[in-house]
Amino acid sequence: MAQPTPLFNRLALIGVGLIGSSIARAARAQGAVREIVATARTPATRRRVAELGLADQVVESNGAAATGADLVIVCAPVGVCGEIAKEIAPGVHFVPAHPVAGTEHSGPDAGFAELFVGRWCILTPPEGTDAAAVDKLAAFWRMLGANVETMASPEHHDLVLAITSHLPHLIAYTIVGTADELAEVTRSEVLKFSAGGFRDFTRIAASDPTMWRDVFLANKDAVLEMLGTFNEDLSRLTRAIRRGDGEALFEHFARTRAIRRGVVEIGQDSPAPDFGRAHPGLPEAPLPRPYAVSDET
Amino acid sequence: MAQPTPLFNRLALIGVGLIGSSIARAARAQGAVREIVATARTPATRRRVAELGLADQVVESNGAAATGADLVIVCAPVGVCGEIAKEIAPGVHFVPAHPVAGTEHSGPDAGFAELFVGRWCILTPPEGTDAAAVDKLAAFWRMLGANVETMASPEHHDLVLAITSHLPHLIAYTIVGTADELAEVTRSEVLKFSAGGFRDFTRIAASDPTMWRDVFLANKDAVLEMLGTFNEDLSRLTRAIRRGDGEALFEHFARTRAIRRGVVEIGQDSPAPDFGRAHPGLPEAPLPRPYAVSDET
Numbered sequence: 001m002a003q004p005t006p007l008f009n010r011l012a013l014i015g016v017g018l019i020g021s022s023i024a025r026a027a028r029a030q031g032a033v034r035e036i037v038a039t040a041r042t043p044a045t046r047r048r049v050a051e052l053g054l055a056d057q058v059v060e061s062n063g064a065a066a067t068g069a070d071l072v073i074v075c076a077p078v079g080v081c082g083e084i085a086k087e088i089a090p091g092v093h094f095v096p097a098h099p100v101a102g103t104e105h106s107g108p109d110a111g112f113a114e115l116f117v118g119r120w121c122i123l124t125p126p127e128g129t130d131a132a133a134v135d136k137l138a139a140f141w142r143m144l145g146a147n148v149e150t151m152a153s154p155e156h157h158d159l160v161l162a163i164t165s166h167l168p169h170l171i172a173y174t175i176v177g178t179a180d181e182l183a184e185v186t187r188s189e190v191l192k193f194s195a196g197g198f199r200d201f202t203r204i205a206a207s208d209p210t211m212w213r214d215v216f217l218a219n220k221d222a223v224l225e226m227l228g229t230f231n232e233d234l235s236r237l238t239r240a241i242r243r244g245d246g247e248a249l250f251e252h253f254a255r256t257r258a259i260r261r262g263v264v265e266i267g268q269d270s271p272a273p274d275f276g277r278a279h280p281g282l283p284e285a286p287l288p289r290p291y292a293v294s295d296e297t
Numbered sequence: 298m299a300q301p302t303p304l305f306n307r308l309a310l311i312g313v314g315l316i317g318s319s320i321a322r323a324a325r326a327q328g329a330v331r332e333i334v335a336t337a338r339t340p341a342t343r344r345r346v347a348e349l350g351l352a353d354q355v356v357e358s359n360g361a362a363a364t365g366a367d368l369v370i371v372c373a374p375v376g377v378c379g380e381i382a383k384e385i386a387p388g389v390h391f392v393p394a395h396p397v398a399g400t401e402h403s404g405p406d407a408g409f410a411e412l413f414v415g416r417w418c419i420l421t422p423p424e425g426t427d428a429a430a431v432d433k434l435a436a437f438w439r440m441l442g443a444n445v446e447t448m449a450s451p452e453h454h455d456l457v458l459a460i461t462s463h464l465p466h467l468i469a470y471t472i473v474g475t476a477d478e479l480a481e482v483t484r485s486e487v488l489k490f491s492a493g494g495f496r497d498f499t500r501i502a503a504s505d506p507t508m509w510r511d512v513f514l515a516n517k518d519a520v521l522e523m524l525g526t527f528n529e530d531l532s533r534l535t536r537a538i539r540r541g542d543g544e545a546l547f548e549h550f551a552r553t554r555a556i557r558r559g560v561v562e563i564g565q566d567s568p569a570p571d572f573g574r575a576h577p578g579l580p581e582a583p584l585p586r587p588y589a590v591s592d593e594t
Contacts, residue, residue, distance in 0.1 A: 079543075100490050100492050100493045101492060104554075104557065119492055120489055120490055120492070122490070149489070156481075159481050159482055160482050160486050160487075160490055161490065161493060163475070163476050163479060163482055163487065163495070164476070164482075164486075164487055164490045164491055164493045164494065164495040165490070165493030165494045165495065166494075167472060167475075168472060168493075168494035168495050168497070168498055169494050170531075170534060170538075171468055171472065171531070172494070172553075173534065173549060173550055173553050174527060174530050174531045174534055175464060175465060175468060175527055175530075176553040176556050176557075177530055177549055177552065177553055178460070178464075178523070178526050178527045178530045179460050179461070179556075180552070180553070180556055181526070181530075182460060182526070184453075184456050185456055185457050185460055185461075187556075187559065189457050189461075190457075190460065190461055190556075191556075191559045191560050191563050191565065192417055192446070192563065192565070193397050193417055193419070193457055193458065193461040193462070194461055194560050194565050194566070195397050195398055195416055195417070195565055196397045196458060196461045196462030196465075197461065197462045197463075197465035197466050197469070197501055198460070198461040198462065198465050199560055199565055199566050200465070200497045200498075200500070200501060201465055201497075202553075202556055202557040202560045202566075203497070203557060203566065204494050204497060205550075205553040205554070205556070205557060206553065206554045206556075206557030206558075207550075207554075209546075209547050209550035209551045209554060210547065212546070212550050213543045213546040213547045213550060214543075216538045216546055217538070217541055217543055217546070220538055220539070220541070223538060224535070224538065224539060226475070227531075227535055229475050229478070229479070230471060230472060230475045231531075233471050233472075233474055233475045233478075234467075234468070234471045234524075234528075237467060237470065237471055238521070238524055241467075241513045241514070241517055241520060241521065242517070242521060244514055244517070246376075246510045246511075246514055249506075249509070249510040249513055249514075250506050250507065250510045252470060252474055253470055253502075253504075253506035253509050253510060254506045255474065255477070256469075256470050256473040256474055256477070256499075256502040256503065257401075257502070257503045257504075257506060259473050259476075259477055259484075259487075259488075259499055259502070259503075260401065260473075260499040260500060260502060260503030261503075262484065262488045263488050263491050263496055263499045266488050266489065268488065268489070268491050268492055268496055269491075269496050269499075269500065
C-alpha cells in the first residue's frame with residue numbers, strides 16, 4: 001500500500017498524557033503528520049516522552065512548541081487550557097474538539113494508537129471559523145480512526161456530555177466513596193464481591209482526579225441541571241422500593257433494558273460477555289476537551 | 298487425566314436461566330454430577346432446555362424434579378423462591394448460596410460454563426445446618442471454579458450486597474432512565490457518545506427486570522439504608538461543585554482512585570484496556586440467591 005500523504009507538516013502536542021500520547025502514537029502509525037513536537041508541564045514527563053520516542057522534539061515552552069507547527073493540539077486538563085491558549089494564540093484557527101474516548105489510566109505510558117478507533121470526536125467550531133481548517137481537522141481525526149460529529153454549539157456539547165459522561169462519573173465517584181466509609185461492611189468485602197456491579201463503578205471512579213476536578217468546575221451548570229433531574233428520578237424509584245411497588249420497578253427496569261440494546265446496535269459496545277477478567281470493559285473516562293488549534297497561515 | 302468422581306448423583310435445577318444453564322454447563326464440563334434433571338416455569342423454556350441438551354430430563358413439576366435428587370438448586374428470582382421451597386422442602390438440608398457472577402443476558406441460551414470461574418460464591422448456612430452438607434456444597438461450587446466464602450448471617454450478606462451490587466444497579470437503572478427522558482439531548486446522542494462513561498451504566502441497567510424487582514423488594518431495608526448514605530455523599534459533592542471547591546473534589550477523586558487499585562490487585566478485574574469493543578466488561582449483574590438445597594438422606 002502507498003503511504004498516505006501527511007495532512008500536517010508539524011504537529012505540536014501541548015500535554016502528553018493518555019490522550020496526547022495516544023494522538024502521537026496514532027498520528028505516527030497512520031502517517032498523518034511529518035513530525036511531532038511535544039511539551040509537558042513537568043521535567044519528568046518530558047523526559048519520559050523522550051524516552052518513549054513519542055515525539056521528534058520535546059521542548060519546555062508551549063509557545064516554542066507551537067512555533068512553526070501547522071496543527072497544535074492542547075491535551076491538558078480543561079482548567080489550564082485558557083492559560084495555554086494565551087501562550088500559543090496569535091493568528092490561528094481555533095477549533096474546539098473533544099474525542100470521546102479514554103481509559104482510567106493516565107500519563108504518556110497509558111496511551112495507545114487504537115484509542116480513537118470507532119469512537120466519536122465532537123467538533124464545536126465557533127461561528128465564522130474557517131471551513132477549510134475545520135475540514136482538515138476532521139480529516140485528521142478520521143485518519144486516527146474516529147467518527148467526527150459537528151455540534152452547533154459548545155453549550156449543547158456540554159449538556160450532552162453532562163448526561164453521557166459527567167453525571168455517570170460523579171455518581172461513580174460518590175458510590176465508591178460511600179462504600180469505603182461504611183462501618184458494617186469491610187473494604188475487603190467490598191473488593192471481593194465487586195463483581196456484583198460495583199466493579200464497573202470503581203473503574204470509572206479511577207479516572208484522573210485533576211482532569212475531573214476541572215471538568216466539574218468548568219461544566220458546573222449543565223452538571224447541576226442533570227443532577228436535579230437524576231435526583232428526582234432516584235427519589236421516585238426509592239419511593240417505589242419503600243412502598244413495595246413491584247410494578248413500577250419492573251416497568252422502569254424493562255424500559256432501561258431496551259436502551260442498552262440501542263448502545264449495542266450502534267456499535268458502541270459488544271453483546272459478548274467476557275467474564276470481566278482478561279478483557280475488562282473500559283470506563284472510557286471521557287476527556288477534557290483538547291482544544292485543537294489549526295494554523296494554516 | 299482421570300475423570301473426577303461426581304460429587305452428586307442427581308442435580309435438580311429449578312429454573313434454567315442464565316444461572317441455572319451456566320450451572321448445568323459447568324457441572325457437566327467438570328463432571329461434578331452424574332445426571333441433571335431440570336424444570337422451568339414456561340413450556341417454551343422447558344422446550345429450549347431440552348433442545349440445548351442442558352439436562353438429561355426436563356420435567357414440569359418442581360416436586361417431581363426434586364424427587365430422587367441429592368442436590369437441588371433453586372435458580373429463580375428471589376420472589377418465587379419461598380413458594381418453590383414449599384414444593385421441594387421435606388427432609389432436606391437447606392443452605393442459602395449466592396454466586397456473585399452474571400451478565401446482563403437472560404435465559405438458557407445466555408449461560409456458559411466459565412461464568413463462575415474466579416468469582417465468589419457466598420454461603421449463609423443457618424445455625425445448626427449439617428456441616429457435611431455445607432462442606433459438600435462448597436466443594437461443588439469450587440469444582441465449578443468459584444471461591445467460596447461463608448458469612449455469619451444472611452443479614453450481613455444483605456448489607457454487603459446492598460452496597461456492592463444492589464445500589465449500583467439502582468443507580469444505573471435511574472441514570473439510564475434519566476437520560477432517556479431529557480428534552481435537550483436526543484436518545485441518538487446519548488447512544489452515540491455513551492463511551493464517555495454512560496455505556497457501563499447501560500450494561501448494568503440491562504439486567505433482568507423480574508430478578509431485580511424481586512431483589513429490591515426482598516432487600517428493601519439494606520438498600521434504603523445504603524441509599525441514605527449515598528444521598529448524603531452525593532449532596533456533599535454537589536455542594537462542592539456548586540461552590541467551586543476544587544480541592545474537595547480533587548481529594549475525593551484521588552481517594553476513590555486508590556480503591557480501584559484494590560479491585561485490580563485482588564484479581565476481580567484486569568488493568569488492561571480493551572477499548573470496550575471486542576470484549577466489553579461485564580456488568581456482572583449480581584444474582585438473586587439461588588437457594589441450594591442439599592439432600593443427602
